[in-house]
Structure formats: C-alpha cells, structure tokens
Amino acid sequence: MLxxxxxxxxxxxxxxxxxxxxxxxxxxxxxxxxPNGAGKTTTLKIIATLLKQTSGNIYINDIEVSTNVKExxxxxxYMPDFFGVYDNLKVDExxxxxxxxAGIQYREAKSVISDLLDLVELNSKKNEYVDSLSRGMKxxxxxxxxxxxxxxxxxxxxxxxxxxxxxxxxxKRILRELGKMGKTILISSHILPELSELCTNIGIxxxxxxxxxxxxxxxxxxxxxxxxxxIKVLDSTQNAVKLLQEDSTITxxxxxxxxxxxxxxxxxxxxxxxxxxxxxxxxxxxSFSPMxxxxxxxxxxxxxxxx
Amino acid sequence: xxxxxxxxxxxTRMRTWKTPIIISLYILLISGLFLFVFMNNFMSRGYHHGxxxxxxxxxxxxxxxxxxxxxxxxxxxxxxxSISGERERSTFDLLIGTxxxxxxxxxxxxxxxxxxxxxxxxxxxxxxxxxxxxxxxxPQNIIVLFAFYIVNAIxxxxxxxxxxxxxxKTSTSTVVSYIIALFLVGGTLFFTIILRAYYFSxxxxxxxxxxxxxxxxxxxxxxNPFSGISVILENQIDFNIFDDLISYxxxxxxxxxxxxxxxxxxxxxxxxxxxxxxxxxxxxxxxxIFKRNKLKNTSKKV
Ligand SMILES: Nc1ncnc2c1ncn2[C@@H]1O[C@H](COP(=O)(O)OP(=O)(O)O)[C@@H](O)[C@H]1O
Ligand SMILES: [Mg+2]
Numbered sequence: 076m077l078x079x080x081x082x083x084x085x086x087x088x089x090x091x092x093x094x095x096x097x098x099x100x101x102x103x104x105x106x107x108x109x110p111n112g113a114g115k116t117t118t119l120k121i122i123a124t125l126l127k128q129t130s131g132n133i134y135i136n137d138i139e140v141s142t143n144v145k146e147x148x149x150x151x152x153y154m155p156d157f158f159g160v161y162d163n164l165k166v167d168e169x170x171x172x173x174x175x176x177a178g179i180q181y182r183e184a185k186s187v188i189s190d191l192l193d194l195v196e197l198n199s200k201k202n203e204y205v206d207s208l209s210r211g212m213k214x215x216x217x218x219x220x221x222x223x224x225x226x227x228x229x230x231x232x233x234x235x236x237x238x239x240x241x242x243x244x245x246x247k248r249i250l251r252e253l254g255k256m257g258k259t260i261l262i263s264s265h266i267l268p269e270l271s272e273l274c275t276n277i278g279i280x281x282x283x284x285x286x287x288x289x290x291x292x293x294x295x296x297x298x299x300x301x302x303x304x305x306i307k308v309l310d311s312t313q314n315a316v317k318l319l320q321e322d323s324t325i326t327x328x329x330x331x332x333x334x335x336x337x338x339x340x341x342x343x344x345x346x347x348x349x350x351x352x353x354x355x356x357x358x359x360x361x362s363f364s365p366m367x368x369x370x371x372x373x374x375x376x377x378x379x380x381x382x
Numbered sequence: 383x384x385x386x387x388x389x390x391x392x393x394t395r396m397r398t399w400k401t402p403i404i405i406s407l408y409i410l411l412i413s414g415l416f417l418f419v420f421m422n423n424f425m426s427r428g429y430h431h432g433x434x435x436x437x438x439x440x441x442x443x444x445x446x447x448x449x450x451x452x453x454x455x456x457x458x459x460x461x462x463x464s465i466s467g468e469r470e471r472s473t474f475d476l477l478i479g480t481x482x483x484x485x486x487x488x489x490x491x492x493x494x495x496x497x498x499x500x501x502x503x504x505x506x507x508x509x510x511x512x513x514x515x516x517x518x519x520x521p522q523n524i525i526v527l528f529a530f531y532i533v534n535a536i537x538x539x540x541x542x543x544x545x546x547x548x549x550x551k552t553s554t555s556t557v558v559s560y561i562i563a564l565f566l567v568g569g570t571l572f573f574t575i576i577l578r579a580y581y582f583s584x585x586x587x588x589x590x591x592x593x594x595x596x597x598x599x600x601x602x603x604x605x606n607p608f609s610g611i612s613v614i615l616e617n618q619i620d621f622n623i624f625d626d627l628i629s630y631x632x633x634x635x636x637x638x639x640x641x642x643x644x645x646x647x648x649x650x651x652x653x654x655x656x657x658x659x660x661x662x663x664x665x666x667x668x669x670x671i672f673k674r675n676k677l678k679n680t681s682k683k684v
Pocket of ligand 1: 090
C-alpha cells in the first residue's frame with residue numbers, strides 16, 4: 076500500500092528525516108511513534124504531498140507520489156497535527172467545501188457528509204458554526220473532512236493530542252471503526268500507549284531515523300530478554316539513578332518523584348546484587364516489584380526522548 | 383461546477399459585517415460626490431442660467447475618476463489576505479492538499495474579489511443612470527467604463543494575491559500591495575512627468591530633434607490605469623484629465639494608449655497569478671526552477 080524508500084528531508088542544515096524507509100501493507104494500522112521533533116510530522120507531510128523530500132522515493136499502490144500528486148491526493152486522507160477552521164462557516168458547509176475541493180458531485184456529497192457526521196457524532200451540530208465547536212469536536216470534524224473523498228489510506232498526525240480523556244476514547248472508537256471498514260491507517264503519536272491497543276504495527280522514529288519497526292508482537296518479543304523492575308525509595312532518587320546508571324548490567328534507568336524504573340540483563344542473583352548495592356549506599360528502598368514488558372517501556376528504552 | 387473556493391468565499395463574505403459596510407460606504411461616497419458636484423455647479427451658475435449639460439459632464443468625470451480610485455483602494459485590501467490569511471489561520475495545508483489545482487485556488491480567490499467589485503458597480507448604476515436620464519450619455523459609455531474597471535480589478539487584485547502568496551503576514555502583504563498600487567498610480571505619473579521634462583529639455587537644447595515631440599509617451603505610463611481611463615474620458619466627454627501633462631499628440635490612433643494599457647494590465651496580471659500559483663504549490667519550488675535552468679545552461683556550455 077505505502078512504501079517509503081530512503082526518505083531524507085533537510086530544512087537547510089537541519090536533517091529532519093534521515094534515510095527513513097517504511098512499508099505498510101493494506102489494512103494495517105501503523106503506529107508511528109517518536110518524541111517531539113523526531114520527524115513524524117515532516118514524514119507525514121511528505122507522504123501527503125505537502126512537502127517535497129530532499130531525496131528518496133515514495134510509492135502508494137505502486138504510484139510514485141511526487142510525480143502523480145493529483146492521483147495520490149484522491150487515495151489519501153490527511154489530518155494535520157495542527158489546523159484551523161474558517162469563520163462564518165457551518166459544520167455541514169465546512170464538509171461541503173472540502174468535498175467540493177475533492178471534486179465530488181453535490182448530490183453524492185450530501186449523503187456522504189451526513190454519513191460522516193454520524194460517524195464522528197456531530198450530526199446534531201451540523202448547523203452550528205465551525206469556530207464555535209470545542210477542540211475535540213473540531214478534531215473529529217477534521218477527521219471527517221479527511222474522509223470526504225473516501226480515501227483508502229488515512230494519514231493522521233497526532234489526532235488525539237490536546238484532547239481530554241473522554242474525547243480520546245471517542246477518537247479511538249472512531250479510528251477502530253475506520254480500521255474495520257478496511258482503511259489502511261498511518262497514525263503518529265509521541266505517546267506509545269495511546270497506540271498500542273489500536274495498532275497492528277509500530278514504527279519507532281528518533282532523530283529522523285526508524286529505530287524499531289514491526290508488528291506489535293515482534294516489538295514486544297525483542298525486549299523480553301531483559302528484566303524490568305520498578306522500585307520505590309523514600310528519597311535520594313537522583314543518587315539512586317546515578318548509582319544504577321553506573322551498573323554495567325543495567326540497560327535503562329528512569330526516575331521520577333520517588334519511583335525508579337530500570338531494566339537489567341541477567342538473572343535473580345544479579346538482582347540481589349543490585350539491591351545490595353543500593354542498600355549499601357544508604358538508598359532508602361521502600362519496595363521493589365518486577366514489571367511485565369509493555370510497549371511504553373520499550374518505547375522509553377529505544378528512544379532517549381530529548382525534549 | 384462553480385469554483386469551490388469562490389463558492390465558499392462568497393458564502394462566508396456575505397456573512398461578515400464588512401461586506402455590507404463596504405457597499406454602504408461606497409454608495410454613500412458616490413452619491414455624496416454626485417450631489418457635491420451637482421450643487422457646486424448649480425449654485426455657482428445661478429438659477430437663471432438653468433442646468434447646463436456642462437455640469438453633467440463634470441459629474442460624470444468626477445464619478446468616473448473617484449470610482450476608479452475607490453476600486454484601486456478596495457481591491458488590494460480584499461485580496462492581500464487571500465493566501466497569507468489561509469496560512470495565518472492554519473487552513474492553508476488543508477486547502478492546498480486537495481485535488482483542486484493551485485491556479486484554480488488562485489482564480490477562485492481573485493474572482494471572489496471581482497464579485498465584490500461587480501457588486502459595487504451594480505449599486506452605482508442607479509446613480510449613473512441619472513446621467514443617462516438627463517441625456518448626453520449613452521449606456522455604451524458606462525459599459526466601456528465598467529469594463530475598464532473590471533480589467534483594473536483583475537490588475538490590482540492580482541497584485542494583492544501576489545503579495546499575499548509571497549509574504550507570510552497579511553499586514554505586510556496589505557502594506558506592500560498598497561505601496562505597489564501607489565507606485566502604479568502616482569509613481570509612474572511622477573516619473574513620466576520627469577522624463578517628459580528631461581526629453582523636452584533635450585529638444586530645446588538641440589541634443590535631439592524629433593518631428594512630433596508631443597507624441598512622447600514613456601512606457602512606464604502604460605502600467606498606470608489612468609493612461610487608459612484618460613483615453614476613455616477624452617473620447618467620451620472630450621476632456622483630458624492630464625491636460626498638457628501627458629498627451630498622445632498626433633498618434634495615428636488616439637485609442638492606442640488605452641489598448642496598450644489594457645494589454646499591459648492583463649499581461650502583468652497573468653504573470654503575477656501564475657507566479658502565485660507556483661508559489662503555493664508545495665511540489666514546485668521557484669528556486670529549483672531557476673536552479674534547473676542554470677544547470678541546463680551550464681551543461682550546454684560544457
Ligand atoms: N519548517 C521547518 N523549518 C525548519 N525546521 C523544521 C521545520 N519543520 C520542522 N523542523 C525541524 O525538523 C525536526 C522534525 O520536526 P517534526 O517533523 O515536526 O517532528 P515531530 O512531528 O516528530 O515532532 C525538528 O527538529 C524541527 O525543529
Ligand atoms: Mg509533529
């Protein structure tokens with residue numbers, strides 16, 4: 076469905092996307108995860124024909140993107156991370172405008188718009204002005220907008236960012252429904268758990284490079300060889316983190332407030348050594364518990380998350 | 383199918399308070415001017431002289447020139463935010479990423495501004511028709527004048543769209559488009575006067591000899607809409623607004639400055655609109671076009 080071959084994008088001296096390759100099969104829901112500034116938006120904009128790559132090729136259904144812009148635009152639906160709406164335009168007129176732009180006949184557009192408003196639960200708002208809607212509603216409306224021409228591939232740039240938890244749940248439900256409808260979806264986020272239940276595949280990007288990619292299961296397996304532990308301390312979190320970082324068996328440490336999470340390679344004997352070392356250095360350990368592997372930790376480990 | 387951008391612009395523009403205010407002010411200005419010139423003429427000549435056709439001519443002249451100036455004043459303001467406004471509102475990517483071509487988007491923006499101008503011209507018809515009623519003017523006169531206004535709405539609209547496509551902020555775009563408009567009206571006239579003075583001084587001092595010095599007409603003046611409208615007015619009411627400042631002398635066809643002016647205006651408009659369309663197309667970079675040409679040139683040399 077979608078193939079990126081060695082895409083590089085430079086903004087002057089900054090390399091936002093660095094030799095990135097990616098393959099998405101039809102029907103997949105691909106989670107594109109990475110910290111802020113990793114190059115997600117840039118990559119998605121290039122796919123959506125809104126930016127031209129410095130080098131590399133993109134194919135959608137074997138169509139070369141940068142030389143078949145119109146054709147590609149009718150296959151993809153794009154929702155930007157940040158967007159605005161027009162004043163003095165009502166919800167249904169907003170969708171009508173974008174279906175006009177997509178070249179859809181008025182009669183067909185009317186029924187499509189009504190279906191889309193049902194899908195995003197905005198049918199009751201169709202006569203209200205767009206700029207009076209809440210942020211979550213605008214985001215759903217923008218999603219409906221990206222669907223007016225019935226695209227096969229959806230490109231969603233952080234569709235749930237800045238939403239309250241309820242709105243997030245609603246957005247997830249809609250996306251799941253779209254997945255069931257057979258749409259291929261490429262969705263980005265800087266928070267992995269948001270995507271882990273929704274996606275079939277995950278790609279992790281950092282500093283413009285793809286550092287991990289595969290099915291959700293594959294990525295899980297990759298890190299099972301290491302053990303994850305969460306400990307709680309009374310105080311001196313910083314000292315504890317420092318101490319753990321010096322340990323060569325420990326591959327990853329993250330401390331916040333009085334909680335510290337770390338991964339180490341080895342068995343229970345090594346664990347005992349680590350705890351002994353903490354206690355010997357007067358770190359007041361309150362509790363410790365082994366953790367199940369989950370995607371968030373993997374994400375935290377793979378990316379360094381410099382923000 | 384009507385241009386989607388035009389359709390949406392008309393829909394949203396009609397809902398703002400700006401449009402009715404512009405139209406009302408326009409009617410007020412034109413009819414105020416009409417009355418002012420009318421009263422001035424009527425009072426100064428005394429009642430026993432009655433109403434002279436000459437005062438009709440003055441009214442027509444005043445209304446024609448002021449309407450021209452109003453269009454030059456209004457059109458940049460309605461187009462200078464057309465693209466930069468989309469960027470500022472963060473709707474630009476959504477607009478540009480659709481199947482509609484860049485040039486259609488540009489033309490949609492331009493035509494929505496033209497619709498406003500046509501609306502303004504329509505509301506001025508009742509006032510203009512008073513002149514028809516008193517005689518001395520034919521509907522053709524007004525049609526020619528209006529057609530010329532439309533050409534200039536395209537001309538100055540293209541300037542506003544151009545600055546809007548190339549400059550990020552609507553405020554800068556507005557200022558720059560007004561500076562360009564001011565130059566085209568005042569600047570070109572100023573340079574024409576200077577050039578003429580220089581030209582005649584050279585004739586007087588015998589540096590050059592020409593058979594028909596009156597026909598001197600600097601090219602820069604063809605960019606000025608008043609080169610066209612002065613021809614129209616001279617033809618219609620036998621009045622040269624530039625008096626001796628600029629004359630067409632004994633050119634074989636006195637209409638030619640009008641035709642050249644229209645040609646220049648439309649050509650400049652086309653160029654500006656195409657450049658704007660290229661500018662808003664994310665898949666084409668103007669820099670790259672030049673780069674590519676340079677590469678071609680250098681490779682030829684090698
Ligand atoms: N228009 C631009 N000009 C210059 N640098 C940019 C531009 N857009 C993004 N960048 C830079 O490119 C990098 C990637 O940005 P972006 O693609 O927005 O990342 P993400 O969406 O993952 O947060 C960042 O370092 C950012 O500062
Ligand atoms: Mg982003």
